[in-house]
Structures are given as structure tokens and as C-alpha cells.
Amino acid sequence: MLCDNLYTLLSLETTQQGCLAQIRLLPESPIYAAHFKGMPVTPGACLVEMATELASRGTGRPLDVAEAPDIRFLHPILPGETTEMTVQLEGDPATDLWSVQFSAGETLCARMKLVLKP
DSSP states (O other): OOBTTTEEEEEEEEOSSEEEEEEEEOTTOHHHHHSSTTSOOOOHHHHHHHHHHHHHHHHTSOOEEEEEEEEEEOSOOOTTTOOEEEEEEEEETTTTEEEEEEEETTEEEEEEEEEEEO
16 A cells, blocks of 8 residues: 555565565655645654555565554654665564564664554
């Protein structure tokens, strides 16, 4: 849904625990024009959706957010300032709980725990 509309997937590597993605934000996305006018920032809801999309691609099955027990936005993700990001996703198959981290270089921008179910 957001892939190629808000971000481009540069790479996706699956790991034993989940996956590791490299993405490029698309500053020309209409989402930035609406959030916020004159001072664009990547919406938190879009970060949750990106994590869900990437986990779905990494597992090869569609996943949806069932719960979001912990979401922390630690550093604003500005489209003109931040272009490439690393998204680390680690899932626990027993609980469907995923730990997600969005980083821009050495800066941790967001950390979340999501329950993702098919």
C-alpha cells in the first residue's frame, strides 16, 4: 500500500528472527503534503503500516496489526533530511509479537512492538 507511494524498498534480507530492510523515503509523496503543510514529517501511522508491509514481505504471507502494545517515536523522520532508512524486524512465531526499529544511520528514529497476525 505504501511501497512505491511513500517509500521504495531497496533491499530485504530475511533472517532467522525476521528480516532487515533498507528503504528510501519518497519526499515527493502526497502524504508529506498533507502531514504537515510547510513542515512535513513522516506520520507514525505510516511507520506502523510500513513495518506491517515489510513483515508481510519477509514472511511471504499477509499480516495485519492486531495490537500495538508499545510504540515510541524517538526522532522525527523528515523527508528532506532523512532519505534512506534501515528497518529491523524480529518476530516471535509463538506470540506473533514483532519488535521493530527504524534507524537513519546511527540515529534510532522509532521503536515499536506490534502483534501481527495473518
